[in-house]
Structure formats: structure tokens, C-alpha cells
Amino acid sequence: MTNSATSSASSKAQIGVTGLAVMGSNIARNFAHHGYTVALHNRSIAKTDALIDEHGGEGDFIRTETMQEFVDALEKPRRVLIMVKAGDPTDAVISELADVMEKGDIIIDGGNSLFTDTIRREAAMAERGLNFIGAGISGGEEGALNGPSIMPGGPAVSYESVGPMLEKISAHVDGEPCCTHIGPDGSGHFVKMVHNGIEYADMQLIGEAYDLMRRGLGMAPAEIADVFAEWNKGELESYLVEITAQVLAQVDAETGKPLVDVIVDQAGQKGTGRWTVKAALDLGIPVTGIAEAVFARALSSAADQRSAATSLASGTLAEAPKDKKQFIEDIRRALYASKMVAYAQGFDEISAGSQEYGWNVDRGALATIWRGGCIIRAKFLNRIRDAYADNADLPSLLLAPYFTDAVESSLDSWRRVVSTATLMGVPVPAFASSISYYDGLRSERLPAALTQGLRDYFGAHTYKRIDKPGTFHTLWGQDRTEVKTD
Ligand code: NBP
Secondary structure (H helix, E strand, C coil): CCCCCCCCHHHCECEEEECCCHHHHHHHHHHHHCCCCEEEECCCHHHHHHHHHHHHHHCCEEECCCHHHHHHCECCCCEEEECCCCCHHHHHHHHHHHHHCCCCCEEEECCCCCHHHHHHHHHHHHHCCCEEEEEEEECHHHHHHHCCEEEEECCHHHHHHHHHHHHHHCCEECCEECECCCECCCHHHHHHHHHHHHHHHHHHHHHHHHHHHHHHCCCCHHHHHHHHHHHCCCCCCEHHHHHHHHHHHCECCCCCCEHHHHCCCCCCCCCHHHHHHHHHHHHCCCCHHHHHHHHHHHHHHCHHHHHHHCCCCCCCCCCCCCCHHHHHHHHHHHHHHHHHHHHHHHHHHHHHHHHHHCCCCCHHHHHHHCCCCCCCCECCHHHHHHHHHHCCCCCCHHHCHHHHHHHHHHHHHHHHHHHHHHHHCCCCHHHHHHHHHHHHHCCCCCCHHHHHHHHHHHHCCCECCCCCCCCEEECCCCCCCEEECC
16 A cells, blocks of 8 residues: 555556545545556645545555645546535636646546536636546445446546546446446536436335335235335335335334334435426426425424324325225336336436436446446346437437336336325325326327417417417407417
């Protein structure tokens, strides 16, 4: 181990990591495990020393204290991965780094930055001759150490320099790395944001499935854990379904109760789900499953409002379905169909973002790198990859033959689950909004025609007709004749 910065060319580091909290230190170790010499830096030296003390023997690390020392420890062009808190701390570190780096050096922001910040930072760094890559990294602590899914966006020329290293430390599925160049500037952070949005939807759908078995069927958490474990052997196989079984099976050591029963039922959020919905609103893309998931977390956290409302009437509630086995199978199918909607919507948002910002994101390649390392990793992503391989211009994932068939075979179950849940008074916002989206998507005519009529009535917003070209307005306040306005 090298434990101090040195100026000799042979002992320079190929990569530097600044920000050595849980994610940064694990990624630094991951680089070292793959044979790279890693320069280490953190604002407070204690974290650098803790990493060296606990894991210094795992590979070649160079301990540095100041930013200048850190940059001097790197071979040229210098490659620095920033793993600090998103927002102002990231700007502060970029600014410090840019002051001591040289033209052609590469800064990689591996934090959960907002993609518009990445666009701004990439442009600012380009003006100074520095290459900036915004890399979404998913997989949490464990992924960072053993192989995350990495979504780098930035200049292609800098990807040539850092791409092979990032690919090496990423997770691999069927020998393929879970890392690929996503596109220019903010594209990497944009797709990471949508990844997290889909993760929100996935978890909300899992929560609704759990609630239907718990409150609806009166099953115990351990029994539901077995159901999820069973589901994980089939088409729902995924990391989140796998760990759901584990969390539900966990017993609290202190009380002897299921752990899920002693956890406060208020879901936290750090912002990426909200960002996904905000960006979707700006792009005009319905991401109803993700939005319901964000709102469901907000409702769960409105503790005072909820406790004031527990006495609200429920109306007459239906009993649970008699055929428990059938209902559990219905829930499984509803979960799978709703999940397909959430992914279809997420990929629509990625297409729209890619078009808006000129990123040319390859959706099939993206599905490929989400198969391993990341939180939404699932068997199902192979299907998405195949769908885009068959038709790169697919208008909706739901129109790919596999998805069309899978939804069709789940439809009866899906409708039964949503209607039964409503009759039993169990909230299923994501299941319900997903099937409504699906029914809206497949409708030949939507009530939007009436909306247009109303808009024309109160605001003279005009409308188009189905039978002739042009734009029209009805003189609602006069004799109600129609005039052509263009
Ligand atoms: P945190 O997000 O908790 O950030 C802590 C790090 O930021 C420490 O190294 C801290 O230095 C540094 N820092 C702060 Br705070 N303000 C700073 C400033 N003004 N100047 C310099 N350094 C500053 O760490 P994390 O959980 O390891 O996450 C790192 C990044 O990775 C974040 O952007 C996060 O969103 C993203 N991410 C996290 C996960 C996850 O599972 N945790 C997954 C994927 C992505 P100090 O030690 O001196 O206070």
C-alpha cells in the first residue's frame, strides 16, 4: 500500500475518489480490488484514515489530504470520481477540483445529481477545457463494493478514457458489463433519476400486494414472505421481490414481533422519485405509477393528518374473496401487469428526455445495464432488452409482443384485484392508476373531446374536428355557430 502522495510517475494513481462516505469508500475499494491504484481524498481526513486503517491492505491506495496533493497523485489525464452529497457540496468540490486540474482532465460526478445541474456543470467545465461526466450509480453500499450498475453521461472522448475502468468495476450479467455510455451531458443522471422513479413504483406495487394479503386476506408477514419467495422463482424474479421476502420474514429481537410491525409506517424519500415526476410533467409524459408511489409516500408521512382521519367512515366493506389461492394468484398477475406499465412509462420518459435534449439514448442498452447491480435488477429486463432489439422505435413497451401477451393474460386478474381492493377498502393507488392508464392507452376515443369543448367554451381555446382539417371555435356566447379560426 502506498500511504502518502508521491510525485514519482510509476506510483501515480489511475483514478482518484473524493468523498469517502459509504458509497465513495466502497467504490474506491472496488477499483482497488480490480488492480487500480486509487488516490483517496475526503474533506475531513478522518474518513480517509478510517478507510486506510480498515481496508488499506486490500489494494493500492494513495492517501492525500489536500486537493492539490490529491490531484498531484494522479496520472494524466487525471480521472477523479466525486462521491459527495448532491447539490451544493458537489458544486463546492467541482469548483475546488477545477482550480487545480488541467485541460483534458476528467471529473466524474457519481452522486445522485439532478440532471439539469449536470448539464450546467458539463458546460461550465467544457469552457475550462475539463471533461465532465455525470454518472448515475445504482446498487447502494453493496453494489458500490461488488459491482454497481453505472450510467455515465458526458463527452464520448472522455468515456473512452474512463469507460473501460467503470465497466470493469460494474456488475456483469452473462459476461456483459452493467455500464455503458448513455449519451452527452445530463443523460446519465437523467436515466438514473428515472431508474429511481421506477424503483419507487416497484416498491409501491410490492407494498400494495403485501397490503392486500395482510389486510385483505388476513395473512401473517411470515406467510406473505413465503408467497414473495415463491413469486421470486417465476417471472417476477427480481432483487426487490427477493428482499421483500427477507424483510417480511424478519422477527424483531426485542419484541418477538414481525419487524415490519414495529417499523413506523412513514416512508422517507430523498428526492429522485419527485424529480422523475417533475421532469415527466415538464415533458408531458404520464408516469402515473411513479407519481402514485411518490404521493403514497407523502400520504404515509402525513402522520398528524392520518391520525386525525382514522375515524372517517369506510362504508360497507366487502369480505375477502373466498378462494384465497386464486386471489393470491390474481395479486401476482396484477403486480406483474402494473410493473410493466411502470416500466413502459419510465421508458417513455427516457425517450422524451432523450428527444428533448438530443441525447440519442439507446433504450435496449439501458435495459441491458439494469439487469445487474442496480436496485431494480430483474429477470424481466431481458424482455425489455429483447423488445428494443426487435424494434428500436417501439412506441410503447406495452406494444411489444411479449408485453402485449403478458398483460392480456393478466387482465382479468388485474381488474378483479383493483375492484376487490376498492370493495374491501384497501388502498391500491398504483395498481388502480396503472390499469386506468392501460385502459386509457388502448381507448379509441377519450373524454378529452369533452375537455376540448369545455376549454373552447370558457376560454375560446379552439378545437380540431375529426372530419375536416383546420382549427375551430364555437361562438358559445352568441348564436353558437362554429367558425374556422385558421
Ligand atoms: P453522503 O451523501 O452522505 O455524503 C457524504 C460525503 O459528502 C462525505 O464525504 C462528506 O464529507 C461530503 N461532503 C459534504 Br456532506 N459536504 C461537502 C462539502 N461541502 N465539500 C466536500 N465534501 C462534502 O454520502 P453517500 O451516502 O456515500 O453518497 C454519496 C453520493 O452517492 C450522494 O450523491 C448520494 O446521493 C449518491 N448515492 C448514494 C447511494 C446510497 O445507497 N447511499 C446510492 C447511489 C448513489 P465529510 O466526510 O467531510 O463530511
